[in-house]
Amino acid sequence: MTKKELILGIKNQNFPIIEISTLIIIALSIRFxxxxxxxxxxxxxxxxxSFSYETKILGHIxxxxxxxxxxxxxxxxxxxxxxxxxxxxxxxxxxxIISITISSLTIIPVYLLCRKFTEKKYALFASSLFIFxxxxxxxxLLGITDVLYVFMITVVFVLFFNIQKKYIYASFGLVxxxxxxxxxxxxxxxAISILFFIKYKNEEKIILRYLLGFGIFLxxxxxxxxxxxxxxxxxxxxxxxxxxxxxxxxxxxTSKIVVGxxxxxxxxxxxxxxxxxxxxxxxxxxxxxxxxxxNFEIIIPIIIMSIPIFxxxxxxxxxxxxxxVLFPFISIIATFAITSFxxxxxxxxxxxxxxxxxxxxxxxxxxxxxxxxxxxxxxxxISKYLVENAQGVNGFYPEGKFIRGAExxxxxxxxxxxxxxxxxxxxxxxxxxxxxxxxEFIDLYKKEGLSHIVTKGDNTSAIFDDINKNEExxxxxxxxxxxxxxxxxxxxxxxxxxxEVLQMERNE
Numbered sequence: 001m002t003k004k005e006l007i008l009g010i011k012n013q014n015f016p017i018i019e020i021s022t023l024i025i026i027a028l029s030i031r032f033x034x035x036x037x038x039x040x041x042x043x044x045x046x047x048x049x050s051f052s053y054e055t056k057i058l059g060h061i062x063x064x065x066x067x068x069x070x071x072x073x074x075x076x077x078x079x080x081x082x083x084x085x086x087x088x089x090x091x092x093x094x095x096x097i098i099s100i101t102i103s104s105l106t107i108i109p110v111y112l113l114c115r116k117f118t119e120k121k122y123a124l125f126a127s128s129l130f131i132f133x134x135x136x137x138x139x140x141l142l143g144i145t146d147v148l149y150v151f152m153i154t155v156v157f158v159l160f161f162n163i164q165k166k167y168i169y170a171s172f173g174l175v176x177x178x179x180x181x182x183x184x185x186x187x188x189x190x191a192i193s194i195l196f197f198i199k200y201k202n203e204e205k206i207i208l209r210y211l212l213g214f215g216i217f218l219x220x221x222x223x224x225x226x227x228x229x230x231x232x233x234x235x236x237x238x239x240x241x242x243x244x245x246x247x248x249x250x251x252x253x254t255s256k257i258v259v260g261x262x263x264x265x266x267x268x269x270x271x272x273x274x275x276x277x278x279x280x281x282x283x284x285x286x287x288x289x290x291x292x293x294x295n296f297e298i299i300i301p302i303i304i305m306s307i308p309i310f311x312x313x314x315x316x317x318x319x320x321x322x323x324x325v326l327f328p329f330i331s332i333i334a335t336f337a338i339t340s341f342x343x344x345x346x347x348x349x350x351x352x353x354x355x356x357x358x359x360x361x362x363x364x365x366x367x368x369x370x371x372x373x374x375x376x377x378x379x380x381x382i383s384k385y386l387v388e389n390a391q392g393v394n395g396f397y398p399e400g401k402f403i404r405g406a407e408x409x410x411x412x413x414x415x416x417x418x419x420x421x422x423x424x425x426x427x428x429x430x431x432x433x434x435x436x437x438x439x440e441f442i443d444l445y446k447k448e449g450l451s452h453i454v455t456k457g458d459n460t461s462a463i464f465d466d467i468n469k470n471e472e473x474x475x476x477x478x479x480x481x482x483x484x485x486x487x488x489x490x491x492x493x494x495x496x497x498x499x500e501v502l503q504m505e506r507n508e
Contacts, residue, residue, distance in 0.1 A: 019124055020108060027104040027131040030360070031140055034367055035100070039376050040405035041092045045143040049095055050408065050416035050424040052076035053088075057415050064422030071181030072145035088412035092405075095143040103140030103147040107131045109154040110328045116161055117294070118335040122342055125352045126279075126335045130327055132359055133275045134366040139321060145181055146321055152178040153188050154328045157301065160192050168196070172213035176220030184308045184325070189217060191304040198296060260314030264306070267313065271320045274362050276330055283337035290336070302329050374489050380406065382454070382492045385481055390494075392429035392449035394441070394464070396456055399492075403428060436463045438474070442497060450497065453477060457491035468493060476502035 041049050054062050055077045061070075076095055085091055110130045114123035130136060140147050156178060159171035171192060179185030196213065200206050272280055287295055309322040342348040379399035386393055387406040404426040408416050419425045431445045441463075442450060455464040467474055474495070481494035 014120065016111075016120060016124060020111060023107055023124070023128055023131065024104050026360070027107065027137075028100065030132070030364065031100040031104065031137055033364075034137070034141060034371055034373075035096065036141075036373055036376065037093050038089070039373075039380050040089060040402065040409055041095065041143055042401040042405050044145075045095070046405050046408065046416075047424050048073050048076060048144065049092055052080050052095075053091060054415045056080040057413075062422075064418070069145065069180065069182050071177065072148050074180075075148060088409050092143070096141060099143045099147045100140045102151050103136060104131055106147070106151045106154060106328075109151070109158045110331055112158045113154065113161070113328055114332055114335050117298075117332055118339045121349055121352060122335055122339045125356060126331045126338055128356055129275055129279070129334055129359065130331050132356075132363050133327065134363040134370070135271055135320065136324065136327065137363065137367060138370065139324060146324055149178065149182045149185070150324055150327070152181060153185065153305075153325060156188055156192065157328075160195065161297065169213050169216055172217045173220050176217045179221055184305070187304050187308055188301075191301040194300055194304070195297060198300075256314040259316050260310045263313035263316050263318055264310050267318065267320050268323055268326075271323050272330070274366055275359055276327075276334060279334035279337045280330055282340075283333040283335065286336040286340055287333055298329055298332050302326055378483070378488050378490045378492070382481075382483070382494070384409075385494065386452065386454065387426075387428060389480065390428060390452040390496075392431060392445065393452045393454050394450075395430050395432045395460075396454045397460060399456065400430060403430065433461050433463065436461065438463050438467075439502075442502070446499065452480070453495040453497060455493045455495070467495070476505060 040046070051062065051065070052073045055073070076098065079094060079098060080091060083091075083094060085094070107127045107130060111123050111127035114126040117123075118126070152174060156171045156175045159167045159174060162168065172189075175185060175189045175192060178188060193210070193214075196210055197206065200209065203209075269277075287298070305325055309325075312319070312322050338352075342352065345351055380402040382399065383402035384406040387403060387410055404416075404424070407426045407428065411417070416424050417427050429445070429449045431441070431448070431450055433441045435441070438453075453464070453467065455468050459465050459468075467477065468491075471477070471479065476498045477495035478498050479493060480496050481492065483490060483492040
């Protein structure tokens, strides 16, 4: 063969550069439509930002690290060191842009995986299912580690399936790096190890060749493993799913297994709606009906990588994000249905383009219905107001997730605040009410800094609903903020606690 081959044995001139580039541009465009540049990061995304920004300022990794998976923060730190911004929100937006870019580029390895099992036009369509899936788009806007992890494991399997054997060793090295992004990457290593022995079972020196791959994996991973043990004083996988314990009680284990299966099936079915479900079910049956040995290359990774997902759902930690790692392989299964469908109709290319446009429209509508940017903006603005005016408040979930981000923006360019244990948190105190007695709540946390009460439209405590409806019953609460006066869509009220009036009431 005179033409140099690309991965998976596909010739260079057969790679659809124009089509892939067009799809990437469209994918980026859709993501930027839902991109919110004025809303800061929150929760895990803000922790990754905080660590990366602190590393940039210090010039080295902080002594105390609040998590074990450093891969995503290293990527962010690299870009944070390249760019210099005047505000924290610009760094946060850079984090989001990196995330959506990686998510959009993932179509390339997904296409190459699908191409192994079908023709170019069908592989293009199947890989488009991935980048235009609304949950993948939504997840890419968060700035968290998922997009990098999914991208890397997809590339791992692309390298592993390459007909040129030298790339297999590269896949073992890359899976080591992948495990630094998320500890669950160890299951990707197990999957390619099983596939290695299936694929090369009849070849000589298979054990030596595998040991070479295994050695590369350890060479990449072992220095970081040693550092983790020294820093966290625990084994490598201990924090994969935090605060989870399974006792030796047989009844408890059985119950968790049942819960795991129920949640896995329920959430897996949910995440395939509205895009994948149309192609997944017929694709699965066609794959079974026309079974080939190569299909193990689909099934084995799905089974192995589902183990930590099942474990999480047995706790139960019901987060659909765990399932995104399976989406590239769901795309492959979808190719069986897409190929069968395509061979039955005329003008298949035009038909696939029409279907793709429909999928984009469905995804856009799905995202529009799920996304409420106004609610997010107003939640951030009320958090910003509290950070600027209060010392301590009652908890108000989930809007309160922006308190830490509001503090980061206010205090920039100082490094984000950490507590004594090294966890990134906020200086302002947030107290959770434990009963329906407001005065007891205020007395309990007065000395700790409780200064304001926040109420909203749907409070978690009935006492806060009563404050909204009967303000006159609480003369010691002075309203300092009313979202209705601001013309907001969502209802937020902030009351300053007048401790002098409260004491006078008690003395009467």
